Amino acid sequence: MIKQAIIPLAGLGTRLLPLTSVIPKELLPINGKPGLEYILEECLQSGITEVIFIISKRKKAIKQYFYNDSFYKKLIKKNKNKRLIDEYKKIKKYKKMIKFVYQNSPRGTGDAVLKCKNLIKSNFFLMMMPDDLIIKNNCTRSMIALHKKYKSSIIASKKVQNDNVSRWGIFKVKKINKRNFVIKDVIEKPTIKKAPSRYAVIGRYILTKKIFKVLEKQKPGQNGEIHITDSIRTLILRQNKFIGHIFAGKYLDCGTMKGYINSTLEISKNNI
Numbered sequence: 033m034i035k036q037a038i039i040p041l042a043g044l045g046t047r048l049l050p051l052t053s054v055i056p057k058e059l060l061p062i063n064g065k066p067g068l069e070y071i072l073e074e075c076l077q078s079g080i081t082e083v084i085f086i087i088s089k090r091k092k093a094i095k096q097y098f099y100n101d102s103f104y105k106k107l108i109k110k111n112k113n114k115r116l117i118d119e120y121k122k123i124k125k126y127k128k129m130i131k132f133v134y135q136n137s138p139r140g141t142g143d144a145v146l147k148c149k150n151l152i153k154s155n156f157f158l159m160m161m162p163d164d165l166i167i168k169n170n171c172t173r174s175m176i177a178l179h180k181k182y183k184s185s186i187i188a189s190k191k192v193q194n195d196n197v198s199r200w201g202i203f204k205v206k207k208i209n210k211r212n213f214v215i216k217d218v219i220e221k222p223t224i225k226k227a228p229s230r231y232a233v234i235g236r237y238i239l240t241k242k243i244f245k246v247l248e249k250q251k252p253g254q255n256g257e258i259h260i261t262d263s264i265r266t267l268i269l270r271q272n273k274f275i276g277h278i279f280a281g282k283y284l285d286c287g288t289m290k291g292y293i294n295s296t297l298e299i300s301k302n303n304i
Contacts (some may be wrong), residue, residue: 035081036159040144042088042135047288056091058162063299067286078172086144093137093230098127140257146247161235169281179238184273188236200232217276
């Protein structure tokens with residue numbers, strides 16, 4: 033059973049500057065609450081009981097957000113406002129399920145995941161990228177159900193336009209049915225001519241614990257970083273099964289200024 037999730041949060045958020053010069057991008061409000069809370073809600077609704085946040089010293093505000101008890105207690109003592117009380121209860125609920133790990137040097141998502149090696153208890157775990165919101169349908173819940181069926185790693189996917197494939201990791205696929213396929217390979221940001229399909233990697237992964245051994249031996253790739261995609265490719269080449277899942281919800285990219293603004297509008301429109 034998938035009960036633990038890893039969420040890498042140590043990135044600098046340069047695409048959302050100047051906002052992220054003072055506020056971690058994951059705490060920027062989207063329709064009245066931090067984007068990170070939408071990810072936590074998805075976890076809770078999917079039966080996840082422990083979430084590991086990977087932060088850096090620059091991102092201590094994220095930890096403070098969940099450990100600001102004295103601030104709330106003073107306010108509630110003066111003002112028994114129901115909204116304040118409800119918000120504090122919600123944050124305390126999240127606090128109980130969160131652990132923190134530090135990645136102070138930006139060495140890639142693979143390096144961030146490796147920091148969690150000693151905390152992962154089961155053979156499989158969930159990893160979620162905070163820039164990727166999926167609304168209207170719980171993608172994680174669908175992936176966990178698929179994992180139960182195939183007893184394998186699962187990666188979320190969506191079909192992208194031909195002229196956009198060079199922005200994504202693209203799967204080489206063998207179709208199972210309308211929403212699922214066996215992943216034969218992953219090509220990082222291919223040209224249109226070299227793209228094996230139009231199915232792109234989206235930031236939801238159920239990964240096998242075997243990935244830690246691969247990450248320990250993996251050499252840095254582009255920009256001197258340890259890329260999780262390279263480790264996934266190694267496992268696929270070693271005949272580990274990976275299933276791609278074409279999720280049913282609506283994808284929102286919160287990692288760019290345009291995407292962040294659009295996410296606020298979409299979530300507001302859908303009353304989420």
